[in-house]
Amino acid sequence: MRDHGPSGSAEREAQPELVLGIETSCDETAAAVVADGRRSLSSVVSSQVELHAEFGGVVPEIAGRAHLTRIVPVVRAALAEAGISDPARQLAAVAATTGPGLVGALLVGVASAKALSVAWGLPFVGVNHLEGHLYASLLEDPTFDPPMVVLLASGGHTLLIHVVAPGAYRLLGQTIDDAAGEAYDKVARMLGLGYPGGPPLDRLAATGDPTIVRFPRGLVDEPGCDLSFSGLKTSVHRWVRAHPGAAVADVAAAFQEAVVDALALKLRRAAALVDVPAVCLAGGVAANSGLRARVKADADADRRRCFLPSPAMCTDNAAMVAAAAWWRWRSDGPTSLDAPADPNLRLGFEAEPVGKAR
Ligand code: KG4
Ligand code: ZN
Numbered sequence: 009m010r011d012h013g014p015s016g017s018a019e020r021e022a023q024p025e026l027v028l029g030i031e032t033s034c035d036e037t038a039a040a041v042v043a044d045g046r047r048s049l050s051s052v053v054s055s056q057v058e059l060h061a062e063f064g065g066v067v068p069e070i071a072g073r074a075h076l077t078r079i080v081p082v083v084r085a086a087l088a089e090a091g092i093s094d095p096a097r098q099l100a101a102v103a104a105t106t107g108p109g110l111v112g113a114l115l116v117g118v119a120s121a122k123a124l125s126v127a128w129g130l131p132f133v134g135v136n137h138l139e140g141h142l143y144a145s146l147l148e149d150p151t152f153d154p155p156m157v158v159l160l161a162s163g164g165h166t167l168l169i170h171v172v173a174p175g176a177y178r179l180l181g182q183t184i185d186d187a188a189g190e191a192y193d194k195v196a197r198m199l200g201l202g203y204p205g206g207p208p209l210d211r212l213a214a215t216g217d218p219t220i221v222r223f224p225r226g227l228v229d230e231p232g233c234d235l236s237f238s239g240l241k242t243s244v245h246r247w248v249r250a251h252p253g254a255a256v257a258d259v260a261a262a263f264q265e266a267v268v269d270a271l272a273l274k275l276r277r278a279a280a281l282v283d284v285p286a287v288c289l290a291g292g293v294a295a296n297s298g299l300r301a302r303v304k305a306d307a308d309a310d311r312r313r314c315f316l317p318s319p320a321m322c323t324d325n326a327a328m329v330a331a332a333a334w335w336r337w338r339s340d341g342p343t344s345l346d347a348p349a350d351p352n353l354r355l356g357f358e359a360e361p362v363g364k365a366r
Pocket of ligand 2: 137291
């Protein structure tokens with residue numbers, strides 16, 4: 009194998025370093041090529057939504073099998089779109105999400121990336137999926153840099169993270185129960201909107217009257233930056249049962265207002281706590297129209313920069329994985345080929361939660 013260090017020869021430094029990223033942690037099979045951690049040359053996402061929709065959620069066995077059949081064509085498409093004909097010479101590294109996620113799904117991406125790295129004589133870089141989401145904004149705006157506070161809200165996580173510098177994070181707050189995306193998916197199912205529930209619920213909410221009921225905003229009256237969504241979900245369930253004639257659009261609007269209010273309020277509080285110049289959204293729920301409008305308005309009022317990634321960069325993709333991999337590789341070097349897929353992989357927070365000072 010050739011030199012695996014991120015600081016190669018002068019000749020190498022003059023060339024952009026291209027990383028192939030692979031993402032298979034849940035129900036998207038994705039591959040992308042990113043230059044120097046900041047410029048996406050290709051990003052191919054094969055969604056499995058149609059395979060899982062009839063079951064109302066992701067079925068792990070189906071996800072794993074679908075990744076297996078899709079991974080090779082998806083990687084080929086990402087290489088072709090980026091104009092890569094000789095990966096061993098043109099690429100600098102091969103990366104994959106190693107966790108958190110569904111183990112049978114993660115394994116497909118991790119094994120594929122390791123096999124390609126060995127075949128091409130390139131370093132392998134393992135990436136934490138959550139760290140990937142944090143890099144989506146850096147990919148889309150070359151002028152956007154830490155320090156910043158990121159609200160990372162997806163189907164499995166809701167975190168408020170102070171990105172001090174690339175790779176240096178402090179946890180400011182998190183959900184103490186359900187993730188925001190999970191609440192969207194569960195309430196959407198309750199309202200008969202199908203899976204995944206976020207996008208249809210978001211569209212419907214725009215047409216409803218949010219004032220018909222005020223649903224609870226979990227923990228907003230508590231100090232600190234933690235969040236809670238399970239009480240809201242139960243409250244919607246009870247209210248819908250007690251008001252069978254209520255318009256679904258109005259319930260959707262009232263629910264969305266409660267989620268957006270809680271998320272935006274805690275993001276604003278977190279940004280003030282560490283006094284950062286910029287805030288940013290990440291994860292699938294960051295595609296939400298109500299959340300985007302509210303966070304932008306709050307940031308404008310507080311005179312903070314605000315970055316809202318494009319909806320395709322909010323949901324799972326491999327460009328964010330390739331971007332995070334480039335930064336990780338520069339700071340830590342390559343990942344051992346023995347590194348396992350870890351469904352419970354945690355993101356390292358270098359400092360004690362600032363929220364402890366609450
Ligand atoms: O980040 P992501 O693609 O996958 C995970 O890592 O979980 O996030 C998926 C989640 C789902 O719960 C989905 O319902 C939610 O993001 N979501 C939305 C919207 N688009 C996707 N939630 C609210 N509004 C949306 N427009
Ligand atoms: Zn995700």
